[in-house]
Amino acid sequence: MSKTPSVKGITSSFGSRVAGLPKPAKIGMWIALAVFAYALPLLEPPFISPPGTDFGGVLFTVTIYMLVALGLNIVVGYAGLLDLGYVGFYAVGAYTAAILTTFHANWPLLLALPFAVLASTVSGILLGAPTLRVRGDYLAIVTLGFGEIIRLVALNTEWLGASKGINDIARPPGVELFEIPHLNWDSGTPLLDFNDTTTFIEFGVLDQIPYYWMGLTVVIIVLFADKLIKDSRVGRAWEATREDEDVAELMGVPTFRFKLLAFATGAFIGGLAGALYASRQSFINPLSFLLLFSIMFLAAVVIGGQGNRWGVLVGAFLVAYLPERFREFTDFRVLVFGAALMLLAIFRPEGLLPPRRTVRAKQAAAEIEALEEGADGEETSRV
Amino acid sequence: MLLEVEGLCVNYGHIEAIRDITFGVEEGSITTLIGANGAGKTTTLKTISGLRKVREGRILFEGKDITHLPPYERVLLGLSQSPEGRGCFPGMTVRENLDMGAYVRKDARSKAYAQDLERVFHLFPRLEERVSQTAGTMSGGEQQMLAIGRALMAKPRLILLDEPSMGLAPKFIQQIFSIIGEINEQGTTVLLVEQNAAQALKRADTAHILETGEIVRSGTGAELAGDDSVRAAYLGGDV
Numbered sequence: 001m002s003k004t005p006s007v008k009g010i011t012s013s014f015g016s017r018v019a020g021l022p023k024p025a026k027i028g029m030w031i032a033l034a035v036f037a038y039a040l041p042l043l044e045p046p047f048i049s050p051p052g053t054d055f056g057g058v059l060f061t062v063t064i065y066m067l068v069a070l071g072l073n074i075v076v077g078y079a080g081l082l083d084l085g086y087v088g089f090y091a092v093g094a095y096t097a098a099i100l101t102t103f104h105a106n107w108p109l110l111l112a113l114p115f116a117v118l119a120s121t122v123s124g125i126l127l128g129a130p131t132l133r134v135r136g137d138y139l140a141i142v143t144l145g146f147g148e149i150i151r152l153v154a155l156n157t158e159w160l161g162a163s164k165g166i167n168d169i170a171r172p173p174g175v176e177l178f179e180i181p182h183l184n185w186d187s188g189t190p191l192l193d194f195n196d197t198t199t200f201i202e203f204g205v206l207d208q209i210p211y212y213w214m215g216l217t218v219v220i221i222v223l224f225a226d227k228l229i230k231d232s233r234v235g236r237a238w239e240a241t242r243e244d245e246d247v248a249e250l251m252g253v254p255t256f257r258f259k260l261l262a263f264a265t266g267a268f269i270g271g272l273a274g275a276l277y278a279s280r281q282s283f284i285n286p287l288s289f290l291l292l293f294s295i296m297f298l299a300a301v302v303i304g305g306q307g308n309r310w311g312v313l314v315g316a317f318l319v320a321y322l323p324e325r326f327r328e329f330t331d332f333r334v335l336v337f338g339a340a341l342m343l344l345a346i347f348r349p350e351g352l353l354p355p356r357r358t359v360r361a362k363q364a365a366a367e368i369e370a371l372e373e374g375a376d377g378e379e380t381s382r383v
Numbered sequence: 384m385l386l387e388v389e390g391l392c393v394n395y396g397h398i399e400a401i402r403d404i405t406f407g408v409e410e411g412s413i414t415t416l417i418g419a420n421g422a423g424k425t426t427t428l429k430t431i432s433g434l435r436k437v438r439e440g441r442i443l444f445e446g447k448d449i450t451h452l453p454p455y456e457r458v459l460l461g462l463s464q465s466p467e468g469r470g471c472f473p474g475m476t477v478r479e480n481l482d483m484g485a486y487v488r489k490d491a492r493s494k495a496y497a498q499d500l501e502r503v504f505h506l507f508p509r510l511e512e513r514v515s516q517t518a519g520t521m522s523g524g525e526q527q528m529l530a531i532g533r534a535l536m537a538k539p540r541l542i543l544l545d546e547p548s549m550g551l552a553p554k555f556i557q558q559i560f561s562i563i564g565e566i567n568e569q570g571t572t573v574l575l576v577e578q579n580a581a582q583a584l585k586r587a588d589t590a591h592i593l594e595t596g597e598i599v600r601s602g603t604g605a606e607l608a609g610d611d612s613v614r615a616a617y618l619g620g621d622v
Contacts, residue, residue, distance in 0.1 A: 249453075
C-alpha cells in the first residue's frame with residue numbers, strides 16, 4: 001500500500017505544475033503534444049513500435065478504443081449508469097455504415113457516417129427510455145442483454161450478412177497530396193527512409209497511418225466537446241444525479257431526461273467509433289461485436305479512472321495497445337492482462353488517474369475514519 | 384393558504400405509509416409536523432416535494448394542483464426541500480452544493496445571486512469558512528446547515544425542512560431553530576418536520592401530530608405544547 005500515495009503525489013504535482021503555467025505556454029505544450037501524437041507512427045520509435053504488426057493500424061485501434069472510452073465515460077463516469085452492453089451501440093454504428101456503403105445502397109462513407117451516428121443515437125434513446133427507470137444492477141443486466149440482442153439479430157438476419165458479415169465497406173475519400181518519409185532506426189540512429197513513405201492522405205489497405213490520423217482528429221474533437229459539456233449545466237446535472245438521484249430531483253434537475261441524454265450522447269460517440277472501425281476493417285461480422293468488447297471498453301474506463309477524460313484515454317491506450325505490443329506472448333497475454341487488472345483493483349481501485357472528486361471523497365472517508373477512531377466525544381464537539 | 388394537502392394517501396407497495404392526511408400551510412407561517420419515528424412525517428414531506436407517488440388525495444400550491452407534477456417542476460414553482468440526514472452531495476464542495484441549490488435559476492453571475500449567497504453565509508458563517516471544502520468531510524451539523532442553505536439558494540416561497548436537528552449536539556439544536564426562525568422572518572414560509580417536539584412547538588404557528596400515518600392532533604404550537612397528553616407523549620412530561 002505504500003506505493004499508492006507516491007503515485008498520487010507525482011500525478012497531482014504534475015497537474016498543479018501544468019495548471020500553474022502561463023496560458024501561451026500551456027497552449028504551446030498542447031500543440032507540441034498533438035504534433036507528437038500525429039507524428040508517432042512516422043517516427044516508428046524502437047521498442048514502442050510493436051514488432052511484426054503495422055504500427056499505424058495498432059494506433060488506429062487505440063484511437064477507436066479512446067473514442068469508445070470517452071463515450072462510455074459519459075454514461076458510466078459522469079452520469080453513473082453502469083452500461084455492460086456498450087458494444088451494442090458500436091455495432092449499430094458499424095452495421096449502419098456497412099449497409100449504407102455496400103450492395104444495399106452504395107453510398108460514399110461520408111454520407112453514410114451521419115446516418116450511422118443517428119442510428120446509434122436513436123438506439124440509445126430507444127434502449128434508455130424504458131430502462132433508465134430502473135437503477136443500478138438492473139440497468140447493468142438490461143444493457144448486457146441489449147448488447148447480445150444486437151449481435152444475435154445481426155447473426156440471424158440474412159440481410160445483415162448473417163454469420164458471413166458484410167464485405168467491401170467503403171473507405172474514406174482520399175486526396176493524394178504528398179509523400180511523408182518514415183524514420184528508420186535499423187542503424188541505431190534515426191534516418192529518413194524514402195523507400196518507406198506514407199501518402200498524405202490516402203486510405204489504403206497496407207498503410208493504415210491515415211486512418212490513425214483520422215481517428216486521432218475525431219478523438220481531439222470529441223475531447224473538446226466533452227470538456228464543453230462537462231463544464232456546462234448538463235455536466236453539473238449529471239454529477240448531481242450520480243451523487244444522489246433523489247436530492248438532484250429536489251434541486252430541480254429532471255434526472256430522467258439527463259440520464260437519457262447521457263445515454264444518447266454515449267451512443268452517439270459509440271456509433272461513430274463503430275462506423276470508423278467498420279470503414280477501416282472494410283469487413284465486419286457478428287464476431288466483431290462480442291460481449292468481450294463491452295467488458296474491454298468498460299475495463300478501459302475503469303482502469304483509467306472513470307469520470308476523468310484523461311484517465312480514460314490512458315486506460316483505452318493500455319487496453320488497446322499493450323495486448324498488441326506483447327503479441328509474442330500469445331496465450332499469456334490474457335493471463336497477464338487479468339493479473340494486471342487485479343493488481344490495479346488492489347492498489348488503485350479508483351483507476352490510474354481518478355477525477356478530483358474521487359480523490360476528495362477518498363480523503364473525506366479517511367478523515368471520517370480518523371475521527372471515529374479518535375475519542376467519540378470529539379465528533380460532537382466538532383459540530 | 385400557500386400549501387393545501389387534502390386527503391393524502393401514500394403506499395409503499397401494499398403498506399399504507401400515510402392515510403387521509405389533510406392540512407394547510409399559511410403563507411408566512413411556520414408549520415410543523417411532529418411525531419415518532421415511522422409516523423409518516425418524512426413520507427408526507429417527500430410526497431409534497433414529489434419524490435413519492437400519491438395514491439389518493441391532492442396537493443395544491445398557491446391554489447394550483449401539483450399532485451402529479453414531477454419534483455423539478457415543483458422547485459420552479461417555489462417549493463424547496465432540505466432532505467433528511469446528510470442530504471448533501473458528498474463529493475462536491477460547499478460552494479458547488481450551494482450552486483446546485485440554485486440550479487433552476489439561470490442567473491449564476493447576477494447581483495441577486497451574489498446577495499442570496501451572502502444571505503446564506505450570513506445565516507451560516509460556518510459555510511463561508513468552509514466554502515471550498517468537500518461536503519462529505521464536514522460534520523453532521525455542518526452538512527445539515529449546508530442542506531438548508533442549499534435549499535434557500537433556490538429562492539423558495541416554501542421551504543420544507545426534514546429533521547434539521549437530527550444528530551446535532553444540544554447547543555446546536557438551539558442554534559439551528561433560531562436560524563429557522565430567522566429564515567421565516569425574512570419572508571420564507573416554513574414546513575418543518577421534527578422529532579424534537581419541544582423546540583418545534585416553541586417556534587411553530589401551527590402544529591400537527593402524526594401517529595402511524597394519520598394526523599391525530601392539530602393546534603397552535605403553544606396549545607399543543609401546553610396540552611397534558613401531548614406533553615406526556617412527546618415532551619417527556621416536562622417542557
